[in-house]
Amino acid sequence: MKKLILSFTLFLSIILMASAQSTYDEALAKKLGADDIGMKKYVMAFLLRGDRVSEYTPEQRQEIQAGHMANIGKMADMGKLVLAGPFFGNEDLRGIYVFNVQSLEEAKALTETDPAIIAGVLKMDLKEWYGSAGLMMVNEIHAKVAKSSIK
Structure with a gap:
């Protein structure tokens, strides 16, 4: 069960990081x-x-x-x-x-x-x-x- 939770957490983290990277706006980040x-x-x-x-x-x-x-x-x-x-x-x-x-x-x-x-x-x-x-x-x-x- 712990392995399943750890795997799910890792999978979710990878998806969220990929999503954040695909929407990142460097110019806006610098402006703000x-x-x-x-x-x-x-x-x-x-x-x-x-x-x-x-x-x-x-x-x-x-x-x-x-x-x-x-x-x-x-x-x-x-x-x-x-x-x-x-x-x-x-x-x-x-x-x-x-x-x-x-x-x-x-x-x-x-x-x-x-x-x-x-x-x-x-x-x-x-x-x-x-x-x-x-x-x-x-x-x-x-x-x-x-x-x-x-x-």
């Missing part, structure tokens, strides 16, 4: 910054509820949020922000960013331009992360499936 297994380093930012939220009126927080959203657009346009979005059902963990940067320091500098960070409404916890280089295409794909944009 992929390594040999199609991965790359990113920096992930966990957006946490800041310590100064209660210092602002709802109107002020709305203005800060508008600046936060504009900053997201700016970072995405620069090619530095790959992915951003809120979490549901958690008061302290507000959302994530995935940055296309080489270091925690570069990501920190980008987060420091965010009006919500400056105001203390949000704070960031930055972590290096290794994920698919294909994630770099999410904004291009999103533009094709979004009927309207976030205001």
Whole structure:
């Protein structure tokens, strides 16, 4: 039985490797910054509820949020922000960013331009992360499936 499982696993691995090799796009991999297994380093930012939220009126927080959203657009346009979005059902963990940067320091500098960070409404916890280089295409794909944009 063990020989059968081992043989099947080996056979499946060979098929999957052949399939991966036949669909490999060297130019795309290079464009996206992929390594040999199609991965790359990113920096992930966990957006946490800041310590100064209660210092602002709802109107002020709305203005800060508008600046936060504009900053997201700016970072995405620069090619530095790959992915951003809120979490549901958690008061302290507000959302994530995935940055296309080489270091925690570069990501920190980008987060420091965010009006919500400056105001203390949000704070960031930055972590290096290794994920698919294909994630770099999410904004291009999103533009094709979004009927309207976030205001």
